[in-house]
Amino acid sequence: MAGRPAEPEVIWSRPERAARGPRPAYTRAEIAAVAVRIADADGLDAVSMRRVAGELGCGTMSLYNYVPRKEDLYELMVDLVAEEHELPERPTGDWRADLTALAHRSRAMMRRHPWMSRLMSSAYGFSPNTIKFLEFSLWCLDPLDLPYGRKVELVAMVNGVVTTYVANEIQTAERTRSLPWPAEREHEIRTAYLEKEIATGRYPRLAAALAEDSGPVDMEAVFDRALSRVLDSFGGG
Incomplete structure (x- = not known):
């Protein structure tokens, strides 16, 4: 139905790559690593989908195919850093x-x-x-x-x-x-x-x-x- 809000989703429930089709150009870990590097250097407010996409060398809309929301990007960042334990x-x-x-x-x-x-x-x-x-x-x-x-x-x-x-x-x-x-x-x-x-x-x-x-x-x-x-x-x- 038009105008119906999207169902809530946890990014970890989404497969990182589709069963068919070309191999993704970037992994979630690579995307998270770029975002973490930006945050470490310039603070969390400096992390934006546009800047992460720019440092990856892709378009902002292309990044949304990997990370649907900025909150998902934050979650990827937290998970990557948590690996340091x-x-x-x-x-x-x-x-x-x-x-x-x-x-x-x-x-x-x-x-x-x-x-x-x-x-x-x-x-x-x-x-x-x-x-x-x-x-x-x-x-x-x-x-x-x-x-x-x-x-x-x-x-x-x-x-x-x-x-x-x-x-x-x-x-x-x-x-x-x-x-x-x-x-x-x-x-x-x-x-x-x-x-x-x-x-x-x-x-x-x-x-x-x-x-x-x-x-x-x-x-x-x-x-x-x-x-x-x-x-x-x-x-x-």
Whole structure:
């Protein structure tokens, strides 16, 4: 019927090549690799069907024959990067250590691809390589006596901690790069303002907290503590 919207479809349900006809000029992996390269260099907003097609050397409309929607392109990108997890052959049997190791690998991967923090959601979480990652994460939790629903919740919370920390790191770095003066000067300006406000006596608890300041915050230690607390809440310390 004319005007009827297309049926929703997952790109992984579509065969990469038709049973008949000429061999496709590009594979999904090749298309995804170009998109990832663009995003790594210029950010996610720089990824467009037109630019990807241009770098592949084909017309934009031709690219739509391989990737019907931009959301499908994002899904291909997430799946390609998820392959970098390089999962071990099997868990060690220490679920806390295994999940902690996965979290650190995920953090390193997201640092290599800063745009990933914007796409880390269930909308792009069920591609072949992300499903493998989820299955392995649940395998790591075999020793933990919890229903699978709670285990999935734990994996999601760990991934949430990783995504939140990396997103904050990226935003902080981007803001620092955009400053019209050195980052040290920005720190001095904000510190002076805060000290002036503290001196009013209206913020005694904040003043006490700052009085205990022992120097620069070790963000790696903060990350490990946050991760450990999530794990503690599911299985004890």
